[in-house]
Amino acid sequence: MALLEALRRLGQPAGRPPSPQSWPGLIEAYRSWLPVSAATPVITLQEGATPLIPAPVIAARIGRDVKVFLKYDGLNPTGSFKDRGMTMAISKAREAGSEAVICASTGNTSAAAAAYARRGGMRAFVLIPDGYVAQGKLAQALLYGAEVLAVQGNFDRALAIVREVADQYPVTLVNSLNPYRLQGQKTAAFEVVDTLGEAPDWLCIPVGNAGNISAYWMGFNEYRNAGLCRRLPRMMGFQAAGAAPLVLGRTVEQPDTIATAIRIGNPVNRDNALRAQSESNGAFMAVTDAEIIEAYKLLGSGEGVFCEPASAASVAGLLKRQAEVPTGATVVCVLTGNGLKDPTTAIEHNDSRFHTGLEPDTATVARVMGF
Numbered sequence: 001m002a003l004l005e006a007l008r009r010l011g012q013p014a015g016r017p018p019s020p021q022s023w024p025g026l027i028e029a030y031r032s033w034l035p036v037s038a039a040t041p042v043i044t045l046q047e048g049a050t051p052l053i054p055a056p057v058i059a060a061r062i063g064r065d066v067k068v069f070l071k072y073d074g075l076n077p078t079g080s081f082k083d084r085g086m087t088m089a090i091s092k093a094r095e096a097g098s099e100a101v102i103c104a105s106t107g108n109t110s111a112a113a114a115a116y117a118r119r120g121g122m123r124a125f126v127l128i129p130d131g132y133v134a135q136g137k138l139a140q141a142l143l144y145g146a147e148v149l150a151v152q153g154n155f156d157r158a159l160a161i162v163r164e165v166a167d168q169y170p171v172t173l174v175n176s177l178n179p180y181r182l183q184g185q186k187t188a189a190f191e192v193v194d195t196l197g198e199a200p201d202w203l204c205i206p207v208g209n210a211g212n213i214s215a216y217w218m219g220f221n222e223y224r225n226a227g228l229c230r231r232l233p234r235m236m237g238f239q240a241a242g243a244a245p246l247v248l249g250r251t252v253e254q255p256d257t258i259a260t261a262i263r264i265g266n267p268v269n270r271d272n273a274l275r276a277q278s279e280s281n282g283a284f285m286a287v288t289d290a291e292i293i294e295a296y297k298l299l300g301s302g303e304g305v306f307c308e309p310a311s312a313a314s315v316a317g318l319l320k321r322q323a324e325v326p327t328g329a330t331v332v333c334v335l336t337g338n339g340l341k342d343p344t345t346a347i348e349h350n351d352s353r354f355h356t357g358l359e360p361d362t363a364t365v366a367r368v369m370g371f
């Protein structure tokens, strides 16, 4: 007993470590920054407080004393940043007495909508583009108890339909047209500043419907206006080359990319995103699928961070534009979703050796290992 106690003291500084349960979810953590009141039923899965992970391998590629961090929002409860928006949208829908919600989704919105709606005792209807949703995301929506409607058409078409349904029937729209979504998502910018003590020089972020880049910009501005940071980052938005309406300056009718989460041709938050770009002296740029996969593999095998292909667009973009990063700058790349969402892409695109069908004996294994 005494020995155990002594050992315990040796390994531990005085005082308890922080409790893993001390984070109450982002609505409670940032309550004064959000449009909630005592009457709002908070529907939470303790989302938020995701780590800002240093990325030394990527930083070394750039050199010039540039510091790179990964805001790993794939560690949210359903595996993407969509949980930040959904805790707000669903809590407010519940407050308004809604009994059902609907969204169109490339996958992650449907997973988050399903989880939070069911937790709030509501029905969740999700429209997805038939055949273009990664397997993990579909599995989530089904397991969380959503009613999944796969439509023959792309995301943009599905969104047009859910807008009409929400207009005509008693269901609440929880796509990022719902203003509470961006309110919840802006907390990611708060967390970045709360962790670094200042805003980064660059924020690199994948852009699909352009809600998240708009939300980050709102968050950084609110913190700056309150004196909690002094500067604002340049907002660097990256789109897949086959789905780059903000780079091209026009709607893309047939968006196409391996990064299905950003396979969007007509972004709903176009105006907000353009404002973020011009006010921050930022830029929209395209990265090819090959560049996305390159960054995806580098994140996994170089940094030990598994994100989904769309998320890797932020790092692909940073590497593509690295010559423009100022010496000594701090860069945050947003990793929007967890790699486990899309196992198919990982199995098809990696540089690992996979030895199959081996005889089950030690000699064989050692030989294959190269001994």
Ligand SMILES: *Cc1c(COP(=O)(O)O)cnc(C)c1O
Binding pocket: 080, 081, 082, 108, 109, 176, 206, 207, 208, 209, 210, 211, 212, 213, 261, 262, 308, 310, 311, 336, 337, 338
């Ligand atoms: C939704 C999503 C995006 C795109 O975010 P927008 O707000 O639509 O620009 C990027 N990556 C992942 C993993 C997503 O789920």
